[in-house]
Amino acid sequence: MSNTTLAARQDNAPTIVADTASMMDVIARAASDPNTDVTKLERLMAMAERMEAKRAEQAFNAAMADAQAGMRPVSADATNPQTRSKYASYAALDKALRPIYSTHGFALSFDTSDGAPEGCVRVVCHVSHKDGFTRAYHIDMPADGKGAKGGDVMTKTHAVGAAMSYGARYLVKLIFNVAVGENDDDGNYASGNGPINEEQVSTIAELMDRFDVDVPKFCRYMGVAAIKDIPSSQYRKAIESLNLKGKQNGG
Secondary structure: OOHHHHHHHHHHHHHHHHHHHHHHHHHHHHHHOOOOOHHHHHHHHHHHHHHHHHHHHHHHHHHHHHHHHOOOOEOOOEEEOOOOEEEOOHHHHHHHHHHHHHHOOEEEEEEEEOOOOOOEEEEEEEEEEOOOOEEEEEEEEEOOOEOOOOOEOOOHHHHHHHHHHHHHHHHHHHHHOOOEOOOOOOOHHHHOOOEOOHHHHHHHHHHHHHOOOOHHHHHHHHOOOOHHHOEHHHHHHHHHHHHHHHHHOOO
16 A cells, blocks of 8 residues: 555544544534424434444445455365366465455355345355444355256255355455466466466356356357367457356346
8 A cells, every 4th residue: 555545544534533523522412402403413313323334434445455455366276176177265265365354354244145046045245344334245156956967966955055155255256356376377368368267267167057058069169179278368258158148048
């Protein structure tokens, strides 16, 4: 963080606190005055609550920026045997990220909620900050127990558990904008000439599994021999094509 940014935050924070404190003084004086109109007092209290909520949200956003500034890509430590792609397990993400986000006052809790499409589980992550603000993030994960060929490969109980596990892992990456693995291709990836990275391979493979897409057929469509050979410049095309396939199938 630059000195200018830090100074700006330090200058702004006391102003917010002072405004809130001044409002509380006004409310305290009004409450002690027997002539104060009750409706007016209620409006003052509502205003104070909004000011406090805004202050807490600003503190949340500032802490999130600081936490992400201290995070680095997490190394892949697990392999998907079906796609032969590597990914970072939840344990690896937690080990790398929890010491950082907890230092900045964050805590995570997971839950499920209504609203997911049929055959899916909505996994929710509540990110709370020590200053009182909480933001909820969610992702809908397939939980029908179907494999790539449409057959039943899991019991419903196992499928729900797997969906929640996948959902928690994806949410942690998304919330903190964390990359997985390292890409050492002499600049080919950045220029779009190199193949997609392991994380993108995993994303495409999981979408294909979700929408029951034939792997060889899709590879022929993309003009490659395997998913891992898709050029990085064609990654967006691959994702859009798979999402379109999912919509056509009602996914």
